[in-house]
Amino acid sequence: MRFNRSEMQQQLVFVGPALLFFTLIVLVPFLLSIYYGMTNWNGVSSTVTWAGFDNYKQIIMHDTDFRNSFWFTARYSAVTVILINLIGLSLALLLTKALKSRYLLRSVFFMPNVIGGILLGYIWHFIFVKGFASVGEWTNIGLFQLPWLGTSSTAFWGLIIVTVWQYSGYLMIIYIAALLNIPKDLKEAAQIDGASRLHMLLRITLPLIMPAFTVCFFLAISWSFKVFDLNLSLTGGGPFNSTKSVALNIYNEAFRNNRYGLGTAKALIFFVVVALITILQVKYTKKKEVEA
Amino acid sequence: MEEITRYTARKLALEVLAWAVALLFLIPFYFIAVNSVKSIGDLLTNAVAWPKSFHWSNFVRSWELIGFSKAFMNSLLITVLSNVGLIVISSMAAYRMVRRATRWNSLLFTVFVAAMIIPFESVMIPLVKVMGELGLTNNRFGLIVSYFGFGVSLNLFLYHGFIKSIPKEIEEAAVIDGCTPYGVFWRMIFPLLKPMSITIVLLNSLWIWNDFLLPLLVLFDPSIKTIPLSIYTFIGERTKQWDLVLPGLVMSIIPMLAFFLLMQKYIIAGVMSGSVKG
Incomplete structure (x- = not known):
């Protein structure tokens, strides 16, 4: 009996605080969102009326804004996930060669990651609006004379450029860690067998770093689907709402239009989509992992 | 190599x-x-x-x-206190879950880890309501408490993996010498966790210092705003x-750049080890 009481106390002291904060901040709001998504809650009044699946019907059947946001976010995510992985991996392959300044270069490429998205967005806002215009006047290159944040297609690519600049270095670090873990004798054996550089890359290096692909795709997907800060400060969703991410749409619905019930329903749909995509991705890339 | x-x-x-x-x-x-x-x-x-x-x-x-000195102090206070709290609660919970892997604890661990997939945007609306009810909005302490909640999953997961590699025999000798379980943890285990603690502090600091949406939702008073939030308000008006x-x-990016230049070796190593997820 005494033994049990001390066991209970230890469980409470060790695990209790973590469980308490986690429950309060993550679990309870998550469970509440299932309830609020079925109400017409406006965030202010204390009376909350039941709406059943009306919010979901409204979103799926009539909300073209939300549909556009989803379409934009999907396109933005598809392009960024591919580009930041491609560039991150290329940089990693480059900087695992015996270059003299490879450590310095790794730091340079990683640097944008230590700055928050909201600041990055403002920095690039200035560059697109004033910096590019000046470069355009100076060099007469058409690319720099475009109204970058003024049309929907250039604003889309503007967001992509900044995202690639921000995150490639982070994935590069993960790929470098994986590349340095490849046993050297495998490469030597392949070299002796007369394998070409390309052959070694495709048949030995890439299959052996599959676990890094799993992590990097997971990170890239969750970053890009949840884009908010950068979106808000770089384009503000414009021009004409053409670059408005799902996160921004949810935020506006709840905190600008005061339709908390509707916003919560959107947030739950968002959760289901993100969860499904990441689970499928992790399952798929994990299956491709091999043992060295 | x-x-x-x-x-x-x-x-x-x-x-x-x-x-x-x-x-x-x-x-x-x-x-x-x-x-x-x-x-x-x-x-x-x-x-x-x-x-x-x-x-x-x-x-x-x-x-x-901007009121930059104030914003800087707010960011610093929030980042430091959140880190301290997160280190304490997640290392203790992870230790217990590894050493007493009961069915109940394994289930809890699964729930903590599974919750990492929930996007912040999916809980933010009811979260503001819950925090309001508890008197945690418009309050730096309230923000710190919510970082405890959002950070604990990943931190616990990272500690859990690390503690599994520490042999149990080290503790058994101490128990025979009459150390309490709390003494064993704080005097023997916690110091051994140092490499992982450094990684966790660096990852948390990058996240919390730069976080924008959560402070936007819960800090209203200009005198308690963090750097990203103050800059947002400032630029919105001009x-x-x-x-x-x-x-x-x-001036807003300088603190983080300076921190990175000083700690780059550890930050890059931290990203490498922090990313080795399941």
């Missing part, structure tokens, strides 16, 4: 290529640094050139209008006043 081979012409070419890409990565910093000290007229005529004259007063005006906006941006 890194390969050690001869430095060939091919390597030199690769090095030059790498630096060309690196310069592209650095140009944005040049743009904002150079233009932050220009007069507005100089800036509007040419945003590429070196400043004709240096207007350091831009920084003074911007600093005062969109085209680049001679004030740019110094504000430069």
Whole structure:
């Protein structure tokens, strides 16, 4: 009996605080969102009326804004996930060669990651609006004379450029860690067998770093689907709402239009989509992992 | 291990290529640094050139209008206290879950880890309501408490993996010597966790210092706002006043850049080890 009481106390002291904060901040709001998504809650009044699946019907059947946001976010995510992985991996392959300044270069490429998205967005806002215009006047290159944040297609690519600049270095670090873990004798054996550089890359290096692909795709997907800060400060969703991410749409619905019930329903749909995509991705890339 | 081979012409070419890409990565910093000290007229005529004259007063005006010292102290306080709390609660919970892997604890662990997939946006609306009810909104302490909640999953997961590799025999001797379970943890285990604790503190700091959406939802009073939030408000009121906006941006990124330059070895190592997820 005494033994049990001390066991209970230890469980409470060790695990209790973590469980308490986690429950309060993550679990309870998550469970509440299932309830609020079925109400017409406006965030202010204390009376909350039941709406059943009306919010979901409204979103799926009539909300073209939300549909556009989803379409934009999907396109933005598809392009960024591919580009930041491609560039991150290329940089990693480059900087695992015996270059003299490879450590310095790794730091340079990683640097944008230590700055928050909201600041990055403002920095690039200035560059697109004033910096590019000046470069355009100076060099007469058409690319720099475009109204970058003024049309929907250039604003889309503007967001992509900044995202690639921000995150490639982070994935590069993960790929470098994986590349340095490849046993050297495998490469030597392949070299002796007369394998070409390309052959070694495709048949030995890439299959052996599959676990890094799993992590990097997971990170890239969750970053890009949840884009908010950068979106808000770089384009503000414009021009004409053409670059408005799902996160921004949810935020506006709840905190600008005061339709908390509707916003919560959107947030739950968002959760289901993100969860499904990441689970499928992790399952798929994990299956491709091999043992060295 | 890194390969050690001869430095060939091919390597030199690769090095030059790498630096060309690196310069592209650095140009944005040049743009904002150079233009932050220009007069507005100089800036509007040419945003590429070196400043004709240096207007350091831009920084003074911007600093005062933002209330930068206050914002900096708020960011620092929130980041430090969140880190301390997270380290304590997640290391203790992870230790217990590894050493007493009961069915109940394994289930809890699964729930903590599974919750990592929930996007912040999916809980933020009811979260503001819950925090309001508990008196945690418009309050730096409330923000810190919510970082405990959002950070604990990943931190616990990282500690859990690390503690599994610590042999149990170390503790058994201490127990025989009459140490309490709490004594064993704090005197013997916690010091052994140091490498993982460093990784966790660095990852948490990058996240919390730069976090924007959560503070936006729960901090309203200008005197308690963090740096990203103060900059957002500041720029929102002065969109085209680049001679004030740019110094504000430069001073806001300096603390993090300085922190990175000092700690780069650990941060990069931390990203490497922190990313080795299931």
